[in-house]
Amino acid sequence: MSILIYLILGLLTSLLFPPYFFLPLGFIIFPFLCLLLELNKENYSDLNIFKKFSFFGFGFFISYLFWVKNPFFVFEETKNFFLVFLLLIILLSVIFSLIFTIIYKLGKNIPIIFLIPFMFTLSEYIISIFFYGFPWFTFSLLLSSNEYFLFLLKSFGTLFSSYLIIQIFCIPFIFLTKVNFKKELRYLSLFISLPIIIIIISNFNAEKYNFKIKTINLEIFQLNFKNNDKFLTAEKKLERIVKHIGESNADLLIFGENNFPYLLDTLKLKTIKDSLKENQTLIIGATRYENNKYFNSLININPISVNYFDKKILVPFGEFLPLRDSLTFLESIAGPNNYSKGEVERIINLPNNISYIPVICYEIVFYWKLLNKFNNKGNFIINITNDFWFGDYLGPYQHFYLTKIRAAEFNKPIIRVSNNGISAVINNNGAVLYKTQLNKIENFKHKLFFKESNNFVNFHLIFKIYLFIIFIIITLYYLRKNA
DSSP: OHHHHHHHHHHHHHTTSTTTOOGGGHHHHHHHHHHHHHHTTTTOOHHHHHHHHHHHHHHHHHHHTGGGGGGGGSSTTTGGGGGGHHHHHHHHHHHHHHHHHHHHHHTTTSOHHHHHHHHHHHHHHHHHHSTTOOTTOOGGGGGGGOGGGGHHHHHHHHHHHHHHHHHHHHTHHHHHHOTTHHHHHHHHHHHHHHHHHHHHHHHHHHHHTOOOEEEEEEEEEEOOOOTTOSSSOHHHHHHHHHHHHHHOOOSEEEOOTTOSOSBOOHHHHHHHHHHSOTTOEEEEEEEEEETTEEEEEEEEEOSSOEEEEEOSSOOBTTTBOTTGGGOGGGHHHHOSSOBOOOOSOSOEEETTTEEEEEEEGGGGGOTTSSOOTTTTTOSEEEEEEOGGGGTTTHHHHHHHHHHHHHHHHHTSOEEEEESSSOOEEEOTTSOEEEEOOTTOOEEEEEEEEEEOOOOOHHHHHHHHHHHHHHHHHHHHHHHHHTO
């Protein structure tokens, strides 16, 4: 019966995330979880904890990542293998539970109100960086439903924001038990309030003297090409692209990932270049072939030159197959050849001293890999993607909201162009200025205003370290106290 409770708690936790955002549930789930663990601290063995949180993790991931089965249904050859997606769910559940078991064992003397947020945050961190990385699971995503609270991401970054959210959800537990009430509330207040005060002061000073504003006229094209549409030929696709170019007077025209319908071809590129007006730049996704390697690329085209950026963070089982010789049945999804990682720096320059940071598809979720000393001064981010693979409900919305939190975290506008939606213009505070509907053919114009502003990505690393130092201090204190 207790295992079933943990399974239900995991399922309910997934409802905190997009597209649901039933956030009040958090103030029930996490205090109840604290209460369950606190009351059974002496009775739970390591195996008990592992089993219970395996079921919690399975309930959470099977609901949250149910869309992962969708790529299997795109082609007839793979639809009978859709249950393979359960392997990912089971693997994530086991990792999740293993982390919880280890931390619970090491921190048994730590008040559960501190232990629970750290357990969740550490599992989020480890899942993000190991096993090909999967930072799709982050509690900071809960902030994306309320643009007022996105300042937390701008200030603290992904991981520390996740900790704060879970810690706040756990607060009612203090009032339920009233054990060491004043002491724990005092520690909690100090831990949360000190970073907030520091970062608000820094935020104010950083923006105070910034008046440099630039503009650029955009037009975004959501073509809604279907990967499995046998009647929409490459010639028809190119005709539609050229028609859109001819009708546009925007400075910057942006299409989605892999909208260029040919393996990158100089002759076909010339057709596009010749269609552009003198001061226009076009951005489009394409597959590039060079030195016997395939690249998933963003192509930057103007009447004079062509630049490109090759995707650096590839999707396992989507753009390359680990153990390809043993998993040949998945080639219908990943293709017969692996894509290669790009080596070009992640920055592209436009006229008028404007530059942007190119990001392709789910690269946008890897918050620690996108900015560096070469591109941190880029004016905005362009994220091209094709969410056709993600289905019609959970996946595309989660991907969209993950993009939204990146805009606030990096303090940069993001222009998101998805082949089938959701395409959007998002400002540097994470506010959506315009967005399209999913699975619609749409194009829209937008005049983007942006300013040269600083971000706090270096502070975000400091707050990660701060989080782990605080946990170590609390651990040492309670170990000494209970010695």
